[in-house]
Amino acid sequence: LAFPEANRATWAVPLERFTYRNRGEPTVDRDAMTRTRRAYAHAIERVAASHGNVLLCLPNYREAEWAADLLAGVDKPVHLDRSSTSDETTALLDRFFDPTDHAVLVTSALGTVTEGVDYEGERLHAACVVGVPYRNTQTPRAKAVRGAYDAVLAREGCSGFEMAVAVPAVRKARQAIGRVIRGPDERGVRLFVD
Numbered sequence: 200l201a202f203p204e205a206n207r208a209t210w211a212v213p214l215e216r217f218t219y220r221n222r223g224e225p226t227v228d229r230d231a232m233t234r235t236r237r238a239y240a241h242a243i244e245r246v247a248a249s250h251g252n253v254l255l256c257l258p259n260y261r262e263a264e265w266a267a268d269l270l271a272g273v274d275k276p277v278h279l280d281r282s283s284t285s286d287e288t289t290a291l292l293d294r295f296f297d298p299t300d301h302a303v304l305v306t307s308a309l310g311t312v313t314e315g316v317d318y319e320g321e322r323l324h325a326a327c328v329v330g331v332p333y334r335n336t337q338t339p340r341a342k343a344v345r346g347a348y349d350a351v352l353a354r355e356g357c358s359g360f361e362m363a364v365a366v367p368a369v370r371k372a373r374q375a376i377g378r379v380i381r382g383p384d385e386r387g388v389r390l391f392v393d
Contacts, residue, residue, distance in 0.1 A: 203383060214392065215238070216235075216393055217239055217392070221233065222236050240269055242329075243266050243327075244273070246392075247275075247303045248274070249324070249325055249388065251321070252296075252303075252321075253303045253325045254306070254312075254327065254378060256326070258331065262329070264279060264281075267279040275303060277302070278295050280310055280312050282307075291304075292316065298321075313371065320385075323378055323379045325388035325390065326379040326389055328376055330392070331368050331372065332368050332371045332372055332375075348362045
């Protein structure tokens with residue numbers, strides 16, 4: 200790796216997978232949360248409370264809204280990114296990058312602020328991808344694309360799910376955490392929580 204060893208570290212947090220089936224409904228009521236959602240809520244709160252600007256990337260905008268609601272009581276501003284116009288996104292990023300205030304930006308890992316936005320210097324201290332950002336696999340289009348990949352790749356030992364769903368999800372997750380460390384002299388925290 201191009202990054203000095205002194206600037207690198209890896210930690211593992213043994214959490215259950217954050218899937219549609221096991222995370223349950225998005226609620227901020229701890230008693231109503233599934234055990235999985237409670238564990239992720241705890242991790243999200245710890246990451247959000249860390250030093251500096253924090254980018255939290257959830258699997259979709261519904262989960263991002265849950266995380267923003269969950270973080271309503273943290274000691275720094277929490278900004279929620281939604282599917283919006285370019286002008287609205289620019290205004291949101293301007294508020295997030297305000298140098299007088301460290302903040303949290305919560306978004307979908309499938310959104311636009313996880314790629315193509317320059318978080319140079321002190322603009323971002325931590326990027327956290329929560330869950331695997333799979334696109335909805337149950338739509339007719341998604342099923343057709345997976346089936347087409349299955350038909351073409353069956354002889355090569357690859358599956359339609361792997362090529363049509365998993366590989367794009369990994370690319371989105373890598374794009375998101377790539378926002379925090381852009382060069383060998385920068386420091387930051389990059390987390391995959393799943």
